[in-house]
Amino acid sequence: MVAQVESTFSPQSVIINHLGKVNLVNQTKRSDGYGNFVNDHGAFELSKPNAPEIFSVIPKGDRTMQKKKGY
Template sequence: MPIIPDAAPSIRANLVRIQNSQKAPIIIIGSFTELQFTAINAGRASFKQPALEENEILFIGGHIYSSRSKDGYTIDDIVHQIVSALGEDAVAMITHKMTCTRNPTSRADAYGNFVNDRAVYEMTARKPRAELFSVIPKGDHKKPPKK
């Protein structure tokens, strides 16, 4: 299972800490499915990048909170995006610039969109593990109102 069952409250707690200008800890929020992990390492090998050694996904949340809150998203919106992007059915996508998983199943968001959430991972800072760096709700043509 990619996201651990009790990860959502921990993700939310980190995002609240960041919102309150507090330091958030590094937490483990899940792992890739065997298919995702194999595809990520095959893709990285094709670009002559080192393999991902540990099948754990780490989370702090600073960049995610900063970028998504600028778009007007709430912490609850961000948690929904993360849970969706780390879904068991998410497909691994690897380029020479990024590694991500994308949920192929559209999700209705709170703003009238059907989005496919994409999680972008940072693979070197916390080596040998992946860190969830960003989440992108692809298809969010109607943005939330900015505060």
């Protein structure tokens, strides 16, 4: 999770405003540890006019998923 947030706030990131949703997107792919290279998208909570907060970070571009453990 920390690697996702760090990647989102890197100098290579750009702001994308689409349909009122503001995302900070890292244009440089990073390894997610499962053999994927992903771009991290940071979504912001903008309900407070003077204090935007990071709401979520979503890795985009992953194809290989972690195997689920059966119990």
